[in-house]
Amino acid sequence: MTTPATRHSIRNIFSIIRQSLNGEEQDYTQGSIRRAVFLLAIPMILELSMESVFAIVDMFFVGKLGPDAIATVGLTESVVAIVYSIAIGLSTGAGAIVARRIGEKNPVAAAHAGAQSLLIAGVCTILISVAGVWLAPEILHFMGGSPAVVQEGAIFTRIIFGGSLVIILLFLINGIFRGAGNAAMAMKSLWIASFTNIILCPIFIHFMGLKGAAMATVIGRTTGVLYQLYHLVTGKGSSLRFTWAHFDIDKPQIAAIFKVAWPATLQFLIGSGSWIFLARLVAETGGTDASAGYQIAIRNMVFFILPAWGLSNAAATLVGQNLGAQQVARAEKSVMLTARYNAVFMGCVMLLFLFGSQFIIRFFTGDAAVQAYGARALRIMGAGYIFYGIGMVMSQALNGAGDTRTPTIINFCCFWLFQIPFAYTMATGAHLRATGAFIAIPVAETMIALIAWYVFSKGKWKTVKV
Template identity: 70%
Template sequence: MSTIQITRSKLWNAIKLSLNGEQQDYTQGSIPKAIFLLAIPMILELSLESVFAVVDMFFVGKLGQNAIATVGLTESVITIVYSIAIGLSTAATAIVARRIGEKKLEAAAHAGAQALVICLITTILVSLAGVLYAPEILKLMGASEEVVRDGVIFTRIMLGSSLIIILLFLINGIFRGAGDAAMAMKSLWIASIINIILCPVFIHFFGLKGAAMATVIGRSCGVTFQVYHLFKGSGILKFRSAHFNWDPAVVKTIIAVAWPATFQFIIASGSWIILTRLVAETGGTAASAGYQIAFRNFVFFILPCWGVSNAAATLVGQNLGAGHVDRAAQSVLLTARYNAVLMSFVMLLFLFFARPIISIFTTEPVILNFGTTALRIIGSGFIFYAIAMVMSQALNGAGDTKTPTWINFGCFWLFQVPLAYLLAKGLGLHSAGAIAAVPAAEALLALVSWYYFKKGNWKKVKV
């Protein structure tokens, strides 16, 4: 057998091992292999979700620019819900991973269960606010009267399903903290495949609100699969009813890690909301629609990048729990290198093939031109996105969620938002100027995050 055949055989065996979900000890052995085993299912987990984001926009795009704008504006607001979900998920991953590294399996399951209790309490107010104030939310985002009229039902359904969104993220965070990336992948694949199947059918029969209905049904099926495996599955974590008894000490620890992580993503997503509104103000509905198509394609590629970054969070948490500090640091640096190489190819794709990509989703010349420009500008910063994500997730995985929060605040609100207004309105670059602030801010974020990671205070954090 040739060297190439042996290499291919080893690669295929590693892929099968990563997808089988067999329990691995990530605190010893080859670091590249550990990254590979975690990253493959995490990339695949988020890849299909990103496929759905693009498929959804493809079918919604057939309903016209009001529908595209509605979905885009609603998704911008839902990023606040995602922020809560990601904040709780980040805390769950960090704490569960640390307990797994310490070989305290009961404590890991208990921490995950307490995070679910917090989730249920938190979501009630968010869902009610979304259902009751959907028209006002769309108006606040700069939507026209026509967009509000056509899209309010879609927005109500999406915001009213906040519990499902948060549960999907949170439970996958628990699985990832336990090193069971394959289970997290399977649950999101179930949700996304059902979404992709139902979306065109429901849009055909129910219009724009059908897209929201398909999304909620798909995500609900994914959550059902997750819950079954938490209680009845064969994974390393075994949830029991006693784990859900209110534990003030554990709840306090989870909240202490989760609230900075939540604000971390609210800060980031809030700046995106401001930019979305600024694009609508300076370019109109056509610019907003083009920007949303470009943004969905950006999400298509950035979610797998995030998947690789999640591998760094798991490796940091488990290795710190096992007392292997140097191994944790080496894992992050190697993951950042892999992510940067991967995203450099995406950057080239967006720079040279932006127009053909956008033309898949719309043939309207004005929207096509806006979308092409937006995709090229956003795509120019993909290497920076890759590095910044790994560094931030590494700090989060260590339980040091406050440092990335302050970094996000400085880079997004003190730099990106003012720069966007300066370029869009001050220098008269309009929507292109607003979008240009994105790669500039991400470059700064990558540099600052790298500095604080190398400084090493995250090594001393206790959770």
């Protein structure tokens, strides 16, 4: 029999969930910090969870086409991570500025900053799309793909790079919505995109093979972007409303966005570059079976990392808005509380990977060699999951404050100066081959978490102006 206090707590929980999913306007600069974290984090977690569900479903159906298809998707997405890095970098810069303007109670300036970031995205996309479509076979060859992978996978790579615009816009506009505190709108747009992907993916793969998976992805992203643009133009369900005047070129505003966005883009490019190296190292030292197993393990890692990333994004929004409202102590408390929640969640995932990796990988492939590599990769990489969660919150908190340079320096030192040489030494010098690359991942992520925690505790982020 439940007590009145228990019933009251349950009602409060459902009330918070309902408010977070409805997208009701909230002032995150006052009131309960715990409530603010959950109001932002619930839709952000659901948003990114749906993205990870699609990644898992996509890999499930692609896996039926064999190891070459799995390797093609994995190697392509290792390079397409560059596109995601640009999207996330622009999203981080735009989101930090939008959050500050919202904290200052100036939604018109927030909308103007968001519109100017879309102009930057358009220029970036042209360069990326042309290069990716033109160099698709060379990209797969450079990544260590076998001749069969290069021959059969080039069309997949061309389609994905050709759709770079919708990939960048989907993430960028969601960053704008999150900066404004409207995490529910970002969630809905990504849900629409992912549901469309999930429906089209098996159908297109059945009739068109591997290129069908790429077409389903691009079409799904496009539906999400159309939903976003509708709400930005009409202002329905959001405090932001874009007008044509907001798109008049504003060089000082573009410079301000670029100042925050380019280190954030470089920050994620550094991480992506490291992942590209690791994917190539695994392919070269372990062959197609190791590459396929590694890519399945990565998809499962992403499935659980993205919800944690949602919590981290909540911390970034709370930092930005509270700094804009001159509530520095509240910003700091928000980050520490979010880090605690993330550590608990990621600790549970770590146990799942340590003891259930074989069962998880077996779900995606019946190939015994691929299963062995995948389970080993998932078990080793999962060993550092608690540190992944803490590091993400600390880095995103610094990004949300507009201090995008510090996490960039941390990433450069830990990924390029440590992880890449360490992985190469373990794989070749210690003769551990693909396993050596797996080991380098949790070691480097642990270093990032500890350094980011130390830097955040020093407090210089409190004085950053954007």
